[in-house]
């Protein structure tokens with residue numbers, strides 16, 4: 001059972017997991033919050049607080065047990081089972097995400113892609129079958145897919161989202177600039193690359209140090 005943890009803590013879990021795995025692979029048995037803090041660039045107090053949500057308490061001068069923390073994070077992050085993900089819209093960005101192998105860094109992979117363009121549907125792109133949109137709900141159910149990546153044009157983002165929700169999707173990684181509306185039990189993570197770049201440009205222009 002995963003305890004009810006703050007969102008900010010949840011976001012840090014994959015970072016902890018990745019570094020704990022590196023430590024375990026290098027044969028390290030214990031790690032202190034200070035040591036971990038230096039590697040992951042998160043302050044030790046935050047790490048101690050995060051870990052305390054899981055009842056993991058480090059001992060003074062001994063630190064945390066690497067293998068038990070790792071086992072815990074592995075289950076919490078569902079790293080021990082493969083999560084199938086759908087991708088909707090095989091345009092430039094969609095195709096790039098298909099090429100990108102999520103499977104290398106964690107246990108999630110895009111197992112089905114969907115599009116309306118008859119030039120691409122029925123093909124296998126980067127090892128992933130591209131189905132026509134009409135088949136989406138059926139495939140989502142058959143493959144028990146609960147997570148979708150949205151890379152369709154903004155103009156159709158809401159209607160595709162409605163279909164995804166009707167198909168039982170519980171989480172959407174939204175790459176479109178549109179803020180889609182979903183029922184309460186569905187979670188949306190927005191990734192607006194253009195916006196991120198604009199923000200960075202803005203910061204550089206306004207807060208640049210002189211000299």
Ligand code: ATP
Nearest residue numbers: 089090091092093094115116117133151152153156
């Ligand atoms: P990107 O925005 O990823 O750079 P692009 O400019 O190549 O993409 P877009 O017009 O944004 O192309 O469309 C992205 C993809 O979404 C295309 O392959 C298009 O066929 C597909 N698409 C458009 N409408 C729908 C829809 N209703 N359902 C599923 N896919 C769609």
